[in-house]
Amino acid sequence: MKKLLNTADSFVRDTMEGIEAAYGDRVGLLDGDYRVLVSRYPTRQDKVGVVTAGGSGHLPLFLGYVGQGLLDGCAVGEVFASPSAQKMADMIRACDRGRGVLCLYGNYNGDLFNFRMACDDVDLDDIETRQVLARDDVASAPPEEASRRRGVAGLVLAFKTAGAAAQEGLGLEEVAAVAQRTLDRTRTIGFALSPCVVPRVGEPTFSVGEDDIEVGMGIHGEAGIETRPMMSAHEVAQLAVETIEADMPLSEGEEVCVMVNGLGATPLEEQLIVYRSVHSLLSARGVGIVMPHVGEYATSMEMAGLSVTVLRLDDQLRGLLQAPAVSPFYTATSAGTSR
Amino acid sequence: MKKLLNTADSFVRDTMEGIEAAYGDRVGLLDGDYRVLVSRYPTRQDKVGVVTAGGSGHLPLFLGYVGQGLLDGCAVGEVFASPSAQKMADMIRACDRGRGVLCLYGNYNGDLFNFRMACDDVDLDDIETRQVLARDDVASAPPEEASRRRGVAGLVLAFKTAGAAAQEGLGLEEVAAVAQRTLDRTRTIGFALSPCVVPRVGEPTFSVGEDDIEVGMGIHGEAGIETRPMMSAHEVAQLAVETIEADMPLSEGEEVCVMVNGLGATPLEEQLIVYRSVHSLLSARGVGIVMPHVGEYATSMEMAGLSVTVLRLDDQLRGLLQAPAVSPFYTATSAGTSR
Incomplete structure (x- = not known):
């Protein structure tokens, strides 16, 4: 390939x-290190830091959310591999302004292991950290084992709300609580039509049948x-909404953010054709959609397919979602997202 | 497929x-007609209209540039087919505010034929129009037959400058002149790695060899x-810059906008890896890059490949390029583009 x-x-x-x-005028490598990207946007100097890390190959995830009202930094590893604890620790130090740093990332063993080491490391410098993990992929484990679930595209919405909370000047505990509440109320399911190719492998690392669709496949091809x-498209939207609702019931009159990724x-x-059906299914049962996200937010290189994410809003989360934010890869204004 | x-x-x-x-709060169907999208952004009421039209299957081209400081309207046809003259005329009437309408589109026979009919039609209502055609694809005809060249991704940069000129309140002649000058100074070359599938055909309408790259292939698979x-990636960037420079010489000290699409x-x-090389090749010869565009701006559904566009700026075009603009699919601020 x-x-x-x-x-x-x-x-x-x-x-x-x-x-x-x-985009070097807005984001840049930390001390020239190509493993760590940090924001160069102007920002308040008393802000809690919000950072992430993960494997490469998912642009605009993770790097694309380093910006203003979003992330302060991001460490990346090789394609589909975690960066080292050392790079994470370098990033946390660079993004601390004395009020601590929230580490907000997907539930994968490598990232979890390395972030724990990194947090222990910076603790020696009296930098306070909190860790919040995305486990939004409903297909990756049943409800009774929800703690094993993987983090996928829903993580982006937590970057948005936690980034806005930090931008507002909230403290570390509060910013972490916003991220956790966002993720507690977020579910994603993915559908894959074709595999992707890891550069060092040079051929597809998994396969999808010629006339098949894989329901719930992870962003690295996990079963x-x-x-x-x-x-x-309509059947995909129906199955997505049904699966998400079975895990997280939605009530008439409530508002959600929907991402078709x-x-x-x-x-x-x-993607828009699937969004059309998700919109009509939710509207029909009286669920309102705020600030729909339709586009590529978390990819697996050239994999074909998409995921559907639903975030149940409350007043605080709605405000944080709609707060202005900008990066070279993402824009939010009170009028909505814009790509 | x-x-x-x-x-x-x-x-x-x-x-x-x-x-x-x-995005119905910001753009919408004209009188419920799914062939015509018009802007619902607030705008000055004495503005020249700027519209386009073309086949479907190229999102965010063409529909995605209906917005503020961009296009007022867009008519679309079936996948890779022109909309009718009637739909274009409906759109022009809806987008005229008494100061006339610029029709800005790619050089394809169907679009040209239909836009001419539409302009004749609205002339009966005393609506003044101008037509400016994009012919930025250097690979589609040799320099001595440049008038036969097709319009591709460079058209987006003309939407941006002409849209900003209209937003500033310039008259129809001036807005048309801005669009024409932008396109006179714009060149694009494309590279295709795999074909795409027109929904009604259901299989690839052309092929690219397993180990081949097609240099200069059009966005509908034209040879x-x-x-x-x-x-x-570096060789692709080199060939792109060489081919563009052979057609449109660049001088040390000048500034260009680059799009890797x-x-x-x-x-x-x-796309970013190719941009890196284009940037270093141009920087090495003293050509400055303003407001780089890296991402999907004009696609051919699931075709693999990319195009490289260079626009030679002057003071006016730089200002118009950097003027604020927003649509659900595109954002420009003084800090640059943001997706």
Whole structure:
């Protein structure tokens, strides 16, 4: 499978240098280290830091949310691999302004292990940290084992609310509580139509049948709930809403944020067609949608497919979601998102 | 090839309904007609109208640039097919505020034929129009036949400058002149790695060899300059810059806008890796880059590949490019673009 790159070994470095070349006035490498991106947007100096980390290959996740009203920093590893604890610790130190740092990331063993080490490390410098993990993928474990669930696209909405809370000047405990509440009220399910290629592997690391759709497949190709014959856009939307509602009931009159997230190769037209059905299904039962997100927010390189995320809002979360935020890859205004 | 849709016949309608469902507070269907999208952003009432039209299947082109400081309206046809003259005329009438309407679109026979009819039609109502065509694809004809060249991603930069000129209150002649000058100074070349699937056809309408890259292929799969064995990202950037410079020389000390545009299935990482090389090649010869655009701006559904566009700026065009603009799919601020 063909990829537009120089060498597999320089894939992450070249990507990071591309980000710095394009957007170096707004974000930049920490001390020239291509493993850590930090915000250069103007910001208040008494702000709690909000950071993340994860494997490469998911742009705009994770790097694309370093910005204003979003993340202060992001450490990245190789494609689909965690960065080291050392890089995470460097980032946390750089993003602390004396009020502590929230580490907000997906529930994967490598990231969890390394972030714990990094937090222990910076504790020696009296930097206070909190860790909040995204476990929004309903397909990755049954409800009784929800703590095992993986973090996927829903994490982006927690970046948004926690980033806004930090921007407002809230303290570390409060910012962490906002992130946790956001994720407690967020569910995602993904659908994969084709695999992706890790540069160093050079061929698909898993397969999807020619006429099949994988329901609940993870963003690294982790097995999902089931394999089905290819479904229509409306059937995908129905199954997504049903699966999410079975795990997190929605009530008439309540408001949610919906994200339809393209995994990489799926055209925006198709994402909008699925959104159309999600919108009509939720509207029909009296659930309002605030600030829909339709586009590529968390990808798996050239994987075809999409995920559907629902976040149940309350007054505070709605306000934080709609607060202005900007990065080179994401914009939110009171009028909504804009890409 | 699998697509997330309901029926091929409802592909465009469903997409348009998805746009209205997601962004109906900012853009909307004209009188409920799914062939015409118009801006609902607040705007000055003495503004020249700027509109476009084209086939579906290229999102965010064309619909995604209906917004504020951008386009007032867009008519769309079926996938890769022109809308009718009637829909274009409806749109022009809706977007005229007494100061005339600029029709700004790509050089394709169907669009040209229909826009001419539409302009004749609205002339009966004393609506003044001007037509400016994008012919930025250097690979589609040699310099001596430049008038035959197709319009591709460079059109987006003309939407931006002409939209800003209209927003500033300039008259129809002046707005048309801005669009024309932008396009006179814009060149694009595309590279395709894989084909795309038109929903009603259901299989790829052209092919790209397993280990090949098509240099200069058009956004509907039109033949390009040559087929080459797969190239590295840096080689692609080199060939792009060389080809553009051979057609439009760049001078040390001048400033350009660069767009690296993903055609659909190519990951953002790879687009950034190509941008990195374009940036370093231009920087090395003393050409400055203003407001780089890296992302999907004009796609061919799930085609893999990308295009590189260079716009030679002058003081007026730089200012118009950097003027604030927003749509559900595009944001520009003085700090740069943001997706």
